[in-house]
Amino acid sequence: MVAYANVSDIGSPPPRKRLVARIWSARLDYLFLVPGLIIFGAFIVWPLIASIYYSTLDWSGFSRNATYVGLANFRALLQDSYFLSALWRSFVFTLMTVPLQMLLGLVFAIVLNNKLLKFSTLFRALIFLPVVAPVAVIGIVWVLLLSPFNGPINGYLLDGHLVQRAIDFLGTPNLVMWSLAGIFVWKWTGITMIYWLAALQTVPDELYEAAKLDGIRMRQVVVHIVLPIIAPFAAVIALISAIWALNVFPLIQATTEGGPFFSSEVMEVFIFRNAFAPPSGQFPRLGYASAAGVLFGVAIMFLTILQALAVRRARARRGENGND
Amino acid sequence: MHKISYGGLSRRSFLQSTAALGVVALAGPALAQSADFGPAPKGLPPANGPVRWLDTGDQKGIFIKKYLTEFGKARDVKVVYDGLPWKQLNTVVPLGISNNSAPDTFNLPQTLEPAVAISEGWLQPFDDYIPDFENWKKAFPDGAFVEGINVFGGKTYGFTFSTNRRFENAVLFDQKMMNEAGYDKIGADQALTFSEMRDAAKKITKNSKGKAFGFIIGGSQVQRWGDVATMLAQRGGAPVGFRGLIEGLNLKTGEFAFDDDAYVAGVELLLGMRDDGSVFPGSLTIIAPQARSFITQGAAGMIIQGPWNIPIWEKKVPNWNFGVSPGPAPDKAAMENPVWVGQLPSSTNMMWLNAKAKNPAYVGDFDHWFGSMAGQIAYAEIGSCGDPAIFPEASKKADLSKRAHAMLAMAEKYVRISPNPFVRNPELGKVAAVYIAPTPTLSQTVQGLFAGQLKGVKETLKKLSDAQNKALDAAIAKAKSQGAKVSRNDFVFADWNPKTDFGPADYAKL
Numbered sequence: 157m158v159a160y161a162n163v164s165d166i167g168s169p170p171p172r173k174r175l176v177a178r179i180w181s182a183r184l185d186y187l188f189l190v191p192g193l194i195i196f197g198a199f200i201v202w203p204l205i206a207s208i209y210y211s212t213l214d215w216s217g218f219s220r221n222a223t224y225v226g227l228a229n230f231r232a233l234l235q236d237s238y239f240l241s242a243l244w245r246s247f248v249f250t251l252m253t254v255p256l257q258m259l260l261g262l263v264f265a266i267v268l269n270n271k272l273l274k275f276s277t278l279f280r281a282l283i284f285l286p287v288v289a290p291v292a293v294i295g296i297v298w299v300l301l302l303s304p305f306n307g308p309i310n311g312y313l314l315d316g317h318l319v320q321r322a323i324d325f326l327g328t329p330n331l332v333m334w335s336l337a338g339i340f341v342w343k344w345t346g347i348t349m350i351y352w353l354a355a356l357q358t359v360p361d362e363l364y365e366a367a368k369l370d371g372i373r374m375r376q377v378v379v380h381i382v383l384p385i386i387a388p389f390a391a392v393i394a395l396i397s398a399i400w401a402l403n404v405f406p407l408i409q410a411t412t413e414g415g416p417f418f419s420s421e422v423m424e425v426f427i428f429r430n431a432f433a434p435p436s437g438q439f440p441r442l443g444y445a446s447a448a449g450v451l452f453g454v455a456i457m458f459l460t461i462l463q464a465l466a467v468r469r470a471r472a473r474r475g476e477n478g479n480d
Numbered sequence: 481m482h483k484i485s486y487g488g489l490s491r492r493s494f495l496q497s498t499a500a501l502g503v504v505a506l507a508g509p510a511l512a513q514s515a516d517f518g519p520a521p522k523g524l525p526p527a528n529g530p531v532r533w534l535d536t537g538d539q540k541g542i543f544i545k546k547y548l549t550e551f552g553k554a555r556d557v558k559v560v561y562d563g564l565p566w567k568q569l570n571t572v573v574p575l576g577i578s579n580n581s582a583p584d585t586f587n588l589p590q591t592l593e594p595a596v597a598i599s600e601g602w603l604q605p606f607d608d609y610i611p612d613f614e615n616w617k618k619a620f621p622d623g624a625f626v627e628g629i630n631v632f633g634g635k636t637y638g639f640t641f642s643t644n645r646r647f648e649n650a651v652l653f654d655q656k657m658m659n660e661a662g663y664d665k666i667g668a669d670q671a672l673t674f675s676e677m678r679d680a681a682k683k684i685t686k687n688s689k690g691k692a693f694g695f696i697i698g699g700s701q702v703q704r705w706g707d708v709a710t711m712l713a714q715r716g717g718a719p720v721g722f723r724g725l726i727e728g729l730n731l732k733t734g735e736f737a738f739d740d741d742a743y744v745a746g747v748e749l750l751l752g753m754r755d756d757g758s759v760f761p762g763s764l765t766i767i768a769p770q771a772r773s774f775i776t777q778g779a780a781g782m783i784i785q786g787p788w789n790i791p792i793w794e795k796k797v798p799n800w801n802f803g804v805s806p807g808p809a810p811d812k813a814a815m816e817n818p819v820w821v822g823q824l825p826s827s828t829n830m831m832w833l834n835a836k837a838k839n840p841a842y843v844g845d846f847d848h849w850f851g852s853m854a855g856q857i858a859y860a861e862i863g864s865c866g867d868p869a870i871f872p873e874a875s876k877k878a879d880l881s882k883r884a885h886a887m888l889a890m891a892e893k894y895v896r897i898s899p900n901p902f903v904r905n906p907e908l909g910k911v912a913a914v915y916i917a918p919t920p921t922l923s924q925t926v927q928g929l930f931a932g933q934l935k936g937v938k939e940t941l942k943k944l945s946d947a948q949n950k951a952l953d954a955a956i957a958k959a960k961s962q963g964a965k966v967s968r969n970d971f972v973f974a975d976w977n978p979k980t981d982f983g984p985a986d987y988a989k990l
Contacts, residue, residue, distance in 0.1 A: 304761035327764035417928035435921040437725035
């Protein structure tokens, strides 16, 4: 916090108001924060705390009598091969989608950032359109597009003699995650492009003009001027994209529901199956599902910290640390 | 709590009026469209807000919405009807209970045993709210009210209006394609054998020249695989339970029997059709409603599905000629084998009364009409063969299509009520509460075999049997440690005659 000092006070630490007094003096600011804090508390903090608590229970969600089981759910999860596979699949899916999404988003952003390009606004809108379309609709449409029976994609492949028989993109275990990754990248590249476009706004126009006067080619401008300037944004964009990729539940639920035979079951689908869609004859396992959620959260947090450390280290190497 | 009765109207005159109403209902759809709920019962209190009803919609939703609205007008109360898919209902009801906003009457979430809901204080019995309760109850067919199913401790908690006696996994087929494949004699009186079904599927695929496939299944909806496999096993003579904890459990031995030859043959039929190229491509990624839609468009020749499709197809695609037949049997000798359901009243449609209902007397009043012959006939006109009325007479009297009547007759002929361990010992609800099904389940296993991720039908199904036997033993041990009086013997009905219904008299002999 900045303290305003009189000239006579220079050289001695500024007098600090007591905390209560400071809060009181900024009471209007705090008042405006209250609605946001209530919503944040109710929908973020409380569910987080409740999940941690539920993860220590043997509880179906129906009964009032939940049994405290300590870490038993966590121990059981670490021996559950379906949990480990789902966790692994979630991160593999992230690796399959994020780099491609970032690369495509960057290419689109650089091309569409060119003010001389005609209809760039229209192209931006078209690329962004899938982002605003509801996931459930996207899922159904893609199931139809990829259908091996009468889907147009298979139609083109067959008509062009590119394949001998129709491909079951979403029903073939070895292919399903790639198909879902393709749909995911198609849906979310638009938002990554917007992030990159925002980053590109930080490149001063003078640099482009100077490069133009010096007769530098566009490719060189991009490689030697633009990319180094916008590179720090990559970490943030990668992080946001990774979080999106880890939250892929609606798309998978609308297309494969985790099938066939778990081959597209990512972590959120695993959690949903245990919490709300147990097999016939079994009660839901809310405690178990909550424990899975907690472990998933911890894994994401761990990766985020690793990423933050990597970014900090990279900046330090470049001598940027402290000069931001 | 005082009992509700109809004031100013003797039981005889009331029955006469409801019988007359039945005749009126039969006279024609135009007349049958409005109901006479009779005079308000004596002692009916003023309504406390709207009467709220929540169920899973579908065909019955059309009926409830219409007649509950009429009932509201007759009694001058506001009514609110909500029909939600199971997935939503499964979460809405528990949330409503916990925050005191649950409707007056509702379906229970799918996986929740009624005994647990009662012990948790969610429900209250209907006994004091349905006028002339004992006589009203007597009019229902035998087996409609069963201790452990909808009666607990002698009190009636579950209101039942439809029967489970329906052929849930019949073969529905495109008549033209079937005729062209050379199976024009197949119908409600004659099922296919496994080899005939495979052959028919092959020929339908071949005849269509790539435009259609012999068989389709909504295989993204995992439960479909288990349902179909169990039906095929039952038709093969395996005396196994259908759905829930007892799915695939041999009720004569009390052991899971997924590796029974009948199960293996059923699964091999599905894999055989797949290997022949007779299964609709993409069956693993479509859900049942999509599969049902594809067959009406001529994309497939056969589907194993329920009778609920018949009224819908007859209405939506009236020019499509389709046939119905019982599920296939392994060979000619097995043609008369029945299929079993665990109880007569449909538990999925059963309505339960909220322990904190604001208008329980109005719910009882409406259910009183609904559970009369007049209400049942009105219901049968809409429930048809898909969700048949629990009064068989009502279905017979209702104005239904030929196919619907054939389907109902098929159910009467082939569907039998199996013994139900939960009726024998309601304490088994405590086993269900702690049972953890091993992964994969039957449905997931069959899907895995079909998708090619699992190999070896017999070995895989043996593994499944072993895993489920172990899981059941573990659940019994846990329930026992919590004080439940249960044993594995509760699942054994060695003297059961699978050809006949297992009724109250059989339970009494145990």
